[in-house]
Amino acid sequence: MSEPTRPSRPLSPHLTIYRPQLTSISSILTRITGNALLVPSLLMVWWFAAAATSAEHFAWANYILTSWVGDVVMFGSLWAIWYQTLAGTRHLIWDNAIGLDLKTAEKLGWAVVFGSFGLTTVSALIMMWL
Amino acid sequence: MRYITDRKRVQGMGSAKTGTEHFWSMKVSSVALLVLIPIFIFMFGAMLGKPHAEVLAFFSRPIPAVVVALTMIVGFEHFKGGVHVMIEDYVHGMAQKICIIGMTCVSYAAMAIGLFAIAKIAL
Numbered sequence: 066m067s068e069p070t071r072p073s074r075p076l077s078p079h080l081t082i083y084r085p086q087l088t089s090i091s092s093i094l095t096r097i098t099g100n101a102l103l104v105p106s107l108l109m110v111w112w113f114a115a116a117a118t119s120a121e122h123f124a125w126a127n128y129i130l131t132s133w134v135g136d137v138v139m140f141g142s143l144w145a146i147w148y149q150t151l152a153g154t155r156h157l158i159w160d161n162a163i164g165l166d167l168k169t170a171e172k173l174g175w176a177v178v179f180g181s182f183g184l185t186t187v188s189a190l191i192m193m194w195l
Numbered sequence: 196m197r198y199i200t201d202r203k204r205v206q207g208m209g210s211a212k213t214g215t216e217h218f219w220s221m222k223v224s225s226v227a228l229l230v231l232i233p234i235f236i237f238m239f240g241a242m243l244g245k246p247h248a249e250v251l252a253f254f255s256r257p258i259p260a261v262v263v264a265l266t267m268i269v270g271f272e273h274f275k276g277g278v279h280v281m282i283e284d285y286v287h288g289m290a291q292k293i294c295i296i297g298m299t300c301v302s303y304a305a306m307a308i309g310l311f312a313i314a315k316i317a318l
Contacts (some may be wrong), residue, residue, distance in 0.1 A: 099277050103301075106270065109239065110305050113263070116250050123247045124210035129245045139243070143236070152233055153225045160222065192240035 087174040094150040098145040105142035108135075143189060148181035217276060224273040235266045249302075251316055258315035267309035275302035 083089065108130060117124035129135050129185055155173050158164050239260050242250050253259055274304045275298065 096277075096281060099274075103274060103278070106274070106306055107208055111265075111308040112243075112314070113254075113316070114308055116247065116254070116313040117312040120247050124252070127244065127247075143240075146236065148234060150229065154229065157222070157225065157229075185241065188240070189238060192243075195237070195241035 087178075088170050090175045091152065091177055093158075094148060098149045098152070102142060102145055102149060105139060105145075108138070140185075140189065144181055144185040146189070147184040148177065150185075151177040153182045197263045200202045217280075219277045221273065224269050224276070227269045228273055231262060231266045231269060234262050238262060238274070254313065255317045257317075260313055264310055265307050271309075273305035276300055278302070 080089075112123075112126045115122040126137055129137065155164075155177055158173070164170060200307075238253075242253055254263060278298045279295055282291055282298065286294050
């Protein structure tokens with residue numbers, strides 16, 4: 066019994082129909098940041114592996130990660146991880162059926178956006194000082 | 196047969212009996228990462244750009260080594276679950292299976308290399 070042929074039915078409206086909103090954009094960004102974090106994760110694994118291997122390997126990995134390209138990637142990733150952390154926390158709140166009404170959902174959305182900017186700035190300044 | 200809708204075909208067959216495991220595993224790992232990630236960020240951020248000897252000395256201490264090891268395990272497990280769902284949404288058929296298997300391999304390989312590295316540094 067193969068897949069039965071399906072009569073064409075109208076599709077429900079999707080992304081191309083709706084006006085972009087804070088709730089939808091902040092949700093899409095959660096997926097983008099979460100998956101893009103693979104890049105710095107692999108870089109950091111390489112950095113640890115290089116540190117464990119030899120001084121020459123470490124010098125090379127350290128050079129790449131602290132070059133200006135590395136700085137841009139790691140600073141962007143710092144924002145991405147804070148964004149992902151806050152957006153994940155928002156999901157943990159939503160899981161309890163709390164904050165799902167529009168007003169609170171909008172507030173949580175802005176909290177995630179501005180919170181991620183704030184945490185990125187503050188943590189970057191602290192780490193420059195460390 | 197072809198006039199029967201998807202809903203009609205599954206009606207009365209009961210629930211799929213599965214589906215909550217993925218949600219629960221993402222929830223558990225996300226709560227763990229909520230604790231691990233801020234600590235990891237500052238540990239790694241403090242050491243990035245430091246001389247080799249200082250990096251080795253710091254990460255051979257018990258707490259930094261354990262935090263790194265846990266972040267590798269839980270972080271890549273969480274990534275594996277997340278990327279799985281993304282692939283299911285955008286890739287279909289055989290390519291979907293290949294992508295999921297591929298990303299699962301990448302996740303576990305990165306986790307294993309990270310764990311080997313921190314073990315070698317710490318021990």
